[in-house]
Amino acid sequence: MxxxxxxxxxxxxxxxIGIGRETALRFAAAGCRVALTYFEHRAEAxxxxxxxxxxxxxxxxxxxxxxxxxxxxxTLLERVIDRYGALDILxxxxxxxxxxxxxxxxxxxxxxxxxxxxxGVMKLTWCFLPLLTDAVITVGSTATLHQSRTPPPYCATKxxxxxxxxxxxxxxxxxxxxxxxxxxxxxxxxxxxxMSPERVADVIYRIAAGEIExxxxxxxxxxxxxxx
Numbered sequence: 767m768x769x770x771x772x773x774x775x776x777x778x779x780x781x782x783i784g785i786g787r788e789t790a791l792r793f794a795a796a797g798c799r800v801a802l803t804y805f806e807h808r809a810e811a812x813x814x815x816x817x818x819x820x821x822x823x824x825x826x827x828x829x830x831x832x833x834x835x836x837x838x839x840x841t842l843l844e845r846v847i848d849r850y851g852a853l854d855i856l857x858x859x860x861x862x863x864x865x866x867x868x869x870x871x872x873x874x875x876x877x878x879x880x881x882x883x884x885x886g887v888m889k890l891t892w893c894f895l896p897l898l899t900d901a902v903i904t905v906g907s908t909a910t911l912h913q914s915r916t917p918p919p920y921c922a923t924k925x926x927x928x929x930x931x932x933x934x935x936x937x938x939x940x941x942x943x944x945x946x947x948x949x950x951x952x953x954x955x956x957x958x959x960x961m962s963p964e965r966v967a968d969v970i971y972r973i974a975a976g977e978i979e980x981x982x983x984x985x986x987x988x989x990x991x992x993x994x
Contacts, residue, residue, distance in 0.1 A: 771855075771974065778801070778857040779803045785948065796975075798823060800818045801827055803842060808830070827849060840893065861882060864878075867917060891930075903942075903943075903946060904931050910925045911987060944986060
């Protein structure tokens with residue numbers, strides 16, 4: 767049996783749409799307090815807040831976040847501290863991709879993917895770790911588990927995240943630190959093609975609740991949960 771997460775405070779990045787939205791809703795339905803971030807989709811984020819409250823979350827709020835901007839990360843930290851004092855669970859979900867082949871991408875596109883998907887996640891995690899009580903779950907990609915046709919810059923950032931998670935778990939054995947690896951998921955990033963984001967969200971929740979066991983720094987491959 768898993769742990770009852772009711773009353774826990776959870777931060778989900780990139781939660782206005784897709785996997786992040788469904789993850790925020792899943793934790794809300796379990797009675798968690800939910801902080802969620804958005805980049806461009808403010809109206810959608812506010813709608814998610816209302817849906818979280820409707821599902822039974824004791825509290826929910828949305829904060830604008832640009833992961834490539836350190837000031838934005840610090841503002842998010844301050845907002846969470848002001849609201850919750852500390853944080854129980856961090857879900858690193860936000861990310862970007864350019865679907866063009868490497869030689870068709872310019873330096874700016876390379877910088878953006880590295881700064882958001884890797885450095886931004888590292889900096890945000892660095893900020894929240896001292897406040898964090900329970901878990902860091904990071905959304906990776908099955909592109910890090912096998913050879914992939916996904917563009918190399920995106921793959922590189924996700925491979926970097928996987929290594930970051932594994933090393934972080936060694937430094938913080940008192941916390942649940944793991945990666946979740948979806949395959950192609952039906953989000954705007956993938957033209958709404960692939961597995962359902964609800965399925966990914968459910969696995970993320972079950973890891974946090976201890977219903978799915980994972981070794982420190984371990985990888986949870988969504989292809990192993992075809993009917994979950």
